[in-house]
Amino acid sequence: MERTDKTAKMLGLFMAALLTVTAGCSAGGQDRPGHTHVDRNNDGYCDEDGEQMPARAGGSHFYGAPFFFGGTRSGVAAPGQTAPAPSQGATITSGKAARGGIGSSSVGGGG
């Protein structure tokens, strides 16, 4: 059944992500379909509806920024904080040279 694997794999990855999200949600989230609790300022309460956020599983943040997934994320920092260079940082430098080339593909942007 190789031909059905990609859709099933994508669905499986999504459901795994959903489990981590709902595991971190208080019951209020279930009462309000369409709402996902967000705690970007890390004060322990949802920024949108004030619901108390649950204890974070496994010490990882599932909401807000810093926003790490399974400890593999890097490079995302809360406002005012500094962050390490992202994974592609091996080729990105903080040199003083002004770098151009944006739009170098010369392909129209509208779709």
Next chain:
Amino acid sequence: MDYAAVREEIYRPLRAEGVFTWDWLYGQEYALAVPHAIGARELADLRAATAALGRVFARTVDVVQAGPAELLAELGIPEAAHDAVRLAVLPDAATLIGRFDFARTPSGWKLLEFNSDTPGGVVEAFHVNGRVCAHHNAADPNAGLEAMLPAAFRAAADRYRYLGYPTGSVAFSALEWHAEDAGTARYLLKISGLDGRFVPLKDLRVHDDRLCALTGGDLLPIDLWYRLHPFGLLAADRDDDGYPTGAHVLSLIARRRLAVINPPGALIAQSKALQALVWALREAGGFFTAAEHDAVAAHMLPTYYENRFAGRCPHVAKPVLGREGGGITISAADGAVIDRDREPHYWDQPMIYQQYQDLETAELPTLAGPKAGRIVWGSFLVNGSPSAVAARLGGLITDDMAYFVPVRLA
């Protein structure tokens, strides 16, 4: 009065005003001058479908943003954009300004794709359509909706400030030589109400770990950037010496050193593989509310990441991040090719497979005489709310040579 005279009466003043200057594109007529009709009930249904699918996409993107890199890779998101697209900016919308493309069918509106990253047709729908309708003394289905645009830009800027971003230095960017893209960016800058400047893509620089505008030899840091430049292209942009400038910009976004409109999560919604994911969620049950399940069933087409239609029914193969009909193949049930894009772009991308949906046929007046073709309806979603509509007339595949078709209320 003949068609050519009517057309000139409509578009000459628009050209002179400098807002809509691309009624001709590539030496051909682009903007038609006689509006196509939509019934009031149909329009209400289209807007309801737009609102409902907007919620479906927003909820799905919310979870994807929390998913592993493997899921983003399956959706075709370039690796350089992975950290950026995870940033949640708007609380209830996957994008600020997006456009769903629908087919009008006997069984209702059917979604073909969601242009959530860098939708075109904005000036046509929000500005030009009303002028065409006024000329014909017809009711404009988009009347009053232009006001949604400045409200949306204000909301996005407010949201970024709430999240702790500076937003004092604003730039709107597009390819300067591209009449449609540059014109759209300039129009949005003017109507946004934001105090910003147009900066051509070629005048953008990354300097001192900031995105900057090169103006008169100076480098002015940018806080808030509207770009009519897809993230998929940005990820591959490089300086002359090969330096990955686009990837650096994406890292600035990921590290919250640059606020961007549309927000980065819009790229997830743009992926056509997300349609396959939504359809799989519908088949699996759960996750969506009953109303959302109903909306998906009513307005989306069966879509998979592998060809489950071969031998069963006509189908369409689409590249996950293709645009303007690029890389699309329409096949019969037996696999015989019915139509195929002839441009060279996007063929290297992963393909999704969607059940083929017949498009509405129409014969509309053009400068070359009556032109028969297929109609695709664009329905804008602005900060989560349904907004202006417009149409395109093209072939079986709606490509960038398709006509802009103004619309009127029947």
